[in-house]
Amino acid sequence: MKAEAYPPMDSSDNKDGLRKELSDEKFIAWSKGTSERSYDVQSLIEHLQKAGHAEAIGLDIGGGIGAFAKAVAESCTNPKVSITVVDPGVDALDQKMESPNVEYQLAPFDESYPSDQKFDFIIFRTVLHHLISDSEKNTYETQIAALSKAKSMLKDDGIIFVTENFYEPMFGNDLTSRIIYAVTSSNAVAWVARKLGANTAGEGVRFRSSDSWKQLQDTVGLEVVDSLRYTDWGGANMPFWQRLPLLCKERFQAVQVLKPAGKDAAPNA
Numbered sequence: 001m002k003a004e005a006y007p008p009m010d011s012s013d014n015k016d017g018l019r020k021e022l023s024d025e026k027f028i029a030w031s032k033g034t035s036e037r038s039y040d041v042q043s044l045i046e047h048l049q050k051a052g053h054a055e056a057i058g059l060d061i062g063g064g065i066g067a068f069a070k071a072v073a074e075s076c077t078n079p080k081v082s083i084t085v086v087d088p089g090v091d092a093l094d095q096k097m098e099s100p101n102v103e104y105q106l107a108p109f110d111e112s113y114p115s116d117q118k119f120d121f122i123i124f125r126t127v128l129h130h131l132i133s134d135s136e137k138n139t140y141e142t143q144i145a146a147l148s149k150a151k152s153m154l155k156d157d158g159i160i161f162v163t164e165n166f167y168e169p170m171f172g173n174d175l176t177s178r179i180i181y182a183v184t185s186s187n188a189v190a191w192v193a194r195k196l197g198a199n200t201a202g203e204g205v206r207f208r209s210s211d212s213w214k215q216l217q218d219t220v221g222l223e224v225v226d227s228l229r230y231t232d233w234g235g236a237n238m239p240f241w242q243r244l245p246l247l248c249k250e251r252f253q254a255v256q257v258l259k260p261a262g263k264d265a266a267p268n269a
């Protein structure tokens with residue numbers, strides 16, 4: 001199934017440093033394109049089935065209007081799935097998708113998120129790159145903190161399920177994503193970011209290269225036990241005029257399944 005790249009949005013929707021996507025019609029329309037046929041929905045269901053439990057309890061961090069959670073919960077019958085979506089913007093519009101096995105917590109996922117519960121799976125679907133701060137260093141710490149907290153909330157054989165975008169630079173280790181962060185987090189050059197097609201102009205996003213995501217995961221003590229590249233992703237067809245100023249060799253989207261290091265690492269992951 002072909003999928004569009006993530007749609008542009010009006011950056012004036014950004015308030016309080018949090019991305020207020022739930023008030024953006026294009027975001028809602030994009031979210032609703034998620035279905036039981038989406039590659040990452042199918043991939044997560046396969047992993048839940050492999051685990052062999054009768055029930056699976058999940059947390060969808062930054063799960064938006066719950067389209068992904070609903071698709072997984074309603075198309076997976078064995079195991080029986082229930083998912084909590086935690087997102088600071090869920091109630092901004094009455095757009096959340098009702099489903100018997102999906103519930104919503106209106107909260108950011110940070111130190112304040114109160115839960116002693118342990119989960120079979122924790123989802124970060126196109127969310128980690130939105131967890132940013134006021135500098136490269138603090139952004140790195142913010143992403144580390146989110147993954148570390150998620151790791152601490154896993155059951156013994158639990159997984160972290162990530163869908164992310166990868167930007168491989170023409171030179172260096174992570175140059176393209178550094179440029180994207182610098183350009184998108186500056187109000188002064190928001191117009192440049194918009195010209196380059198960024199839907200996050202003026203608010204900041206911190207994607208990473210494969211090496212840089214791996215470095216982050218290593219620091220947290222997580223390892224990839226499975227991965228799946230989304231070969232039909234529309235966003236991979238980034239024109240040369242957009243790639244050149246970002247010194248971007250290629251962009252792709254993939255799913256990664258993470259476990260605490262030392263547990264079941266697959267040789268080909």
Ligand SMILES: C[S@@+](CC[C@H](N)C(=O)[O-])C[C@H]1O[C@@H](n2cnc3c(N)ncnc32)[C@H](O)[C@@H]1O
Pocket residue numbers: 018019020021022031061062063064065067068086087088089090107108109110124125126127130131
């Ligand atoms: C690109 S959207 C992805 C939505 C959803 N995961 C999906 O795939 O449809 C990013 C989401 O992250 C949420 N978000 C931003 N900062 C967050 C935080 N600190 N904690 C939880 N969610 C956050 C936003 O409200 C938004 O819904």
